[in-house]
Amino acid sequence: MAKKKIQEDKFEQLEDALTRSEQFIQKNQKILINSLVAVLVVVLAFFAYNKYVSEPNAREAETQIFTAQYYFEKDSLSLALNGDGNAPGFLEIIDNYGSTPAGNLAKYYAGLCYLYMGECDEAIGYLETFSSDDYFVNNMAKANVGDAYMQKGDYASAADKYKDAASSKKNDFSTPIFLMKSGLAYEKAGNFQSALKTYEEIKSNYPNSQEGRDIDKYIVRAQLSLNK
DSSP states (O other), X not given: OHHHHHHHHHHHHHHHHHHHHHHHHHHTHHHHHHHHHHHHHHHHHHHHHIIIIIHHHHHHHHHHHHHHHHHHHTTOHHHHHHOOSSSOOHHHHHHHHTTSHHHHHHHHHHHHHHHHTTOHXXXXXXXXXXXXXXXXXXXXXXXXXXXXXXXXXXXXXXXXXXXXXXXXXXXXXXXXXXHHHHHHHHHHTTOHHHHHHHHHHHHHHOTTSHHHHTHHHHHHHHHHHHTO
């Protein structure tokens, strides 16, 4: 009897809980439906934006960037940046399609154009707003920022940027190149201790690279500079 009584109590508790849930749903049915509709609207708006706005913009940006890339390859940097009156340049593409992949790539090109034109602050600004899932391209952009700082004579910042590029996704090709640039920038900055440490890293970890084959003379130079 006691076992049966317990089962009946549990059933009554479950029935009460279900009844309360049903009452809550009935009482708040309008709110729940409205909330569901709101979520559905957001989801549909997202897909509609991607299909009718984002994707067409991305395709149009890819078409628009070709002429600017052509001028860049021909070293016509002003036309690449500003357009030729018919086709847009990288700056206009950034303004109109900055959130698209082509617009993002235009930031990198614009940064390089300004770098090659000697306008270093503009180069740094555009290069630092560029990002890529490709680690090599991303690290190249960081190194290009280092190049801009070198042109400005800010050797300490240049060294740090090169070191940052070298530290991300280390590999036998680009890492010793960026380390070498970093070491040379540290020397220019008068930071011979950091230069020596960087050269020794090349010798230890990348001895078979082009930079590693010639690194001993740079190590000796940094040591001599430290002992002056």
